[in-house]
Amino acid sequence: MSRNPWFESVAEAERRAKRRLPAMVYGALVAGSERGRTLETNRDAFAELGFAPVVAGHKADRDLATTIMGIESSLPVLISPTGVQAVDPEGEVAVARAAANRGVIMGLSSFASRSVEDVCAANPNVLFQMYWCGSREAMSERMERARKAGARGLIATLDWSFSHGRDWGSPTIPERIDVRTALRLSPGVLARPGWLWRFARTGKLPDLTVPNMTVGDGPAPTFFGAYGEWMQTPPPTWEDVAWLREEWGGPFLLKGVARVDDARRAVDAGVTALSVSNHGGNNLDTTPAAIRLLPSVAEAVGDQVEVLLDGGVRRGGDVAKALALGARAVLVGRAYLWGLAANGQAGVENVLDVLRGGLDSAVLGLGHSGVAELSPADLHVPPGFAVALGAG
Numbered sequence: 273m274s275r276n277p278w279f280e281s282v283a284e285a286e287r288r289a290k291r292r293l294p295a296m297v298y299g300a301l302v303a304g305s306e307r308g309r310t311l312e313t314n315r316d317a318f319a320e321l322g323f324a325p326v327v328a329g330h331k332a333d334r335d336l337a338t339t340i341m342g343i344e345s346s347l348p349v350l351i352s353p354t355g356v357q358a359v360d361p362e363g364e365v366a367v368a369r370a371a372a373n374r375g376v377i378m379g380l381s382s383f384a385s386r387s388v389e390d391v392c393a394a395n396p397n398v399l400f401q402m403y404w405c406g407s408r409e410a411m412s413e414r415m416e417r418a419r420k421a422g423a424r425g426l427i428a429t430l431d432w433s434f435s436h437g438r439d440w441g442s443p444t445i446p447e448r449i450d451v452r453t454a455l456r457l458s459p460g461v462l463a464r465p466g467w468l469w470r471f472a473r474t475g476k477l478p479d480l481t482v483p484n485m486t487v488g489d490g491p492a493p494t495f496f497g498a499y500g501e502w503m504q505t506p507p508p509t510w511e512d513v514a515w516l517r518e519e520w521g522g523p524f525l526l527k528g529v530a531r532v533d534d535a536r537r538a539v540d541a542g543v544t545a546l547s548v549s550n551h552g553g554n555n556l557d558t559t560p561a562a563i564r565l566l567p568s569v570a571e572a573v574g575d576q577v578e579v580l581l582d583g584g585v586r587r588g589g590d591v592a593k594a595l596a597l598g599a600r601a602v603l604v605g606r607a608y609l610w611g612l613a614a615n616g617q618a619g620v621e622n623v624l625d626v627l628r629g630g631l632d633s634a635v636l637g638l639g640h641s642g643v644a645e646l647s648p649a650d651l652h653v654p655p656g657f658a659v660a661l662g663a664g
């Protein structure tokens with residue numbers, strides 16, 4: 273008898289992903305850096321926060337919808353941009369369809385495996401994500417392409433400092449997966465025939481090119497080719513951030529803010545929103561958990577720009593906690609990647625349903641009629657939990 277494809281938690285989706293994916297693909301999604309401390313604490317810090325539920329007077333109708341940078345969302349949850357290379361043949365298009373079916377905004381990475389045109393055709397609410405990579409002309413061209421495709425906002429991710437080493441070792445990822453490479457990797461790949469079969473049915477092997485990084489009429493570069501260009505690009509100044517925002521001219525989310533002083537500079541640069549984030553623990557290890565950094569940033573700039581959070585969100589209760597501490601919404605990364613790996617588009621829908629169910633339980637248990645009513649009074653926050661960086 274085949275197992276029920278539905279899963280009840282993100283933890284179960286991750287277990288299934290680990291069973292289905294070749295070790296190198298699973299390892300690429302776990303990611304993390306150095307000791308993996310930030311990766312772990314992002315997730316674990318949510319468990320240190322306690323709920324303060326009420327015993328009666330619960331509300332029968334509860335509103336979980338919100339707007340993010342003026343775009344309606346059925347949930348205060350966005351798909352965080354990730355390059356979901358080689359997880360699923362439909363990749364970001366499957367994620368975009370799942371998000372559209374659940375009324376959720378899709379962040380699309382410029383390092384994604386599917387084009388911004390295909391993804392915008394699958395979801396009307398796409399935010400295109402860019403790093404500071406290449407010349408200003410090349411960046412303008414990529415923005416113009418995303419705008420023409422229908423992207424409604426831009427995400428600028430600037431918190432990357434090329435910290436690659438991992439104490440547990442990084443997976444070997446080839447430049448391209450052709451038949452020869454697949455055979456070379458065969459011990460890991462053949463141990464996961466289900467994964468291979470999903471690609472075999474489409475007649476294609478995983479394609480590690482990044483079509484949204486194309487410049488002019490050139491071919492789509494490989495992931496590593498584009499990554500090399502990014503490493504060689506001089507890092508951006510705050511003037512560059514203001515230029516990027518101006519050049520985009522629409523809703524603009526700066527992703528990767530950890531410090532209060534940076535949050536204030538982001539406001540000065542004219543951003544619409546910022547995400548308190550440490551890149552999911554993939555960047556400078558031992559940066560504190562994103563949820564610990566949220567209260568100070570929300571207090572400093574929350575009345576001027578929309579404050580979001582990403583890092584460690586694995587359940588609807590985590591979403592409620594972030595909102596109670598001042599976030600307007602959260603972005604999720606690994607949570608939907610595990611769903612995608614476990615069961616394709618339906619798996620991503622399943623993850624969004626798990627998050628919706630958990631958030632609704634929290635709003636119900638706390639006696640509220642909507643997410644807008646969540647506040648710090650709903651939580652037990654242990655002394656010393658919150659951390660303010662750059663607030664001096």
Ligand SMILES: Cc1cc2nc3c(=O)[nH]c(=O)nc-3n(C[C@H](O)[C@H](O)[C@H](O)COP(=O)(O)O)c2cc1C
Nearest residue numbers: 301352353354355381429551552583584604605606
């Ligand atoms: C495999 C992987 C790839 C990622 N790629 C990108 C990317 O291309 N652009 C980006 O802005 N963030 C990227 N991120 C970071 C996520 O957008 C997000 O900040 C992070 O995953 C949030 O933490 P979480 O996974 O605990 O939810 C990536 C994260 C992972 C795990």
